[in-house]
Amino acid sequence: MPTATKKAPGASSKHTNTEEEMDPRPVYERSYDREQKKLSGKVALITGGDSGIGRAVAVHYAREGAEVAIIYYKEDEDAKKTAALIEEKGKKALLIAADIGNESECQSAVKDVLGRFGKIDIIVNNAGVQHPQKSIEDISEDQLEETFRTNIFSQFFIVKAALPHLPKGSAIINTASVTAYRGSGGLLDYSSTKGAIVAFTRSLAQSLAEKGIRVNAVAPGPIWTPLITSTFPDEKIETFGKDTLLKRPGQPAEVAPCYVFLASEDASYMTGQVLHPNGGSIVNT
Numbered sequence: 001m002p003t004a005t006k007k008a009p010g011a012s013s014k015h016t017n018t019e020e021e022m023d024p025r026p027v028y029e030r031s032y033d034r035e036q037k038k039l040s041g042k043v044a045l046i047t048g049g050d051s052g053i054g055r056a057v058a059v060h061y062a063r064e065g066a067e068v069a070i071i072y073y074k075e076d077e078d079a080k081k082t083a084a085l086i087e088e089k090g091k092k093a094l095l096i097a098a099d100i101g102n103e104s105e106c107q108s109a110v111k112d113v114l115g116r117f118g119k120i121d122i123i124v125n126n127a128g129v130q131h132p133q134k135s136i137e138d139i140s141e142d143q144l145e146e147t148f149r150t151n152i153f154s155q156f157f158i159v160k161a162a163l164p165h166l167p168k169g170s171a172i173i174n175t176a177s178v179t180a181y182r183g184s185g186g187l188l189d190y191s192s193t194k195g196a197i198v199a200f201t202r203s204l205a206q207s208l209a210e211k212g213i214r215v216n217a218v219a220p221g222p223i224w225t226p227l228i229t230s231t232f233p234d235e236k237i238e239t240f241g242k243d244t245l246l247k248r249p250g251q252p253a254e255v256a257p258c259y260v261f262l263a264s265e266d267a268s269y270m271t272g273q274v275l276h277p278n279g280g281s282i283v284n285t
Contacts, residue, residue, distance in 0.1 A: 037065030038264040043117040047071045048127030050079040052225030056252030057259045062089035069094035069113040101149030106157035122263045125155040126175040130190040151193035168212035171263045174201050176219040181283035205272030214271040216262045221278025224249040245280025
């Protein structure tokens, strides 16, 4: 099969509609080893990796050959379960309890990962909180600050701390939300942070392109996680996700493959983009 050359596409001086005569030739297939896992030799750092989407991503990454460090807040038992699932896949797990809304704790967490694994190749900024309120008048200053610190400040802090250690070819993947595109009257502060994450993703992609670091995001729709059952009232939980085209909430396992794709060489020509596993909602991207 043809391989990539140092000559840039478009350098050919010959007008032709035949691939064989193009110089350089297009690369129509990359080497493919069925035994080679997509993330072999990689080290991933996942915030909010103890449960829900974060746990699913951790398990999928381990299945694809990555060692995994997860940062979580207080859910020790959930975190231990995730670590056990990673280790069942034959990979190493590192658990770090930290408040990622605090920059110094993010710096310490990154040092812990480097101390254990010696490098970081993949960052998944996934941790998030939400506090439903009927009106903006019900959102206190403390709630507003907590939501922004956890959901978007932390992404700045983690990337800032890790950036000096990220090699060319690294991937950063941020968890946004369908609410960034369609809004949510009952989740004003949460949806605002998710909109900020989309802008952060696009801007960071531009900032890091020259370093060979790709930055993308995933914007899930209604996904069945502890974030839902811990924050919504019973009547909302009973109907959760049933307004999608697929008439049900998604499962974390249906979202995690997006993170695998974006972290792997399969997504080598994608940066500044957002994937939308949302059950069929059409959003403006």
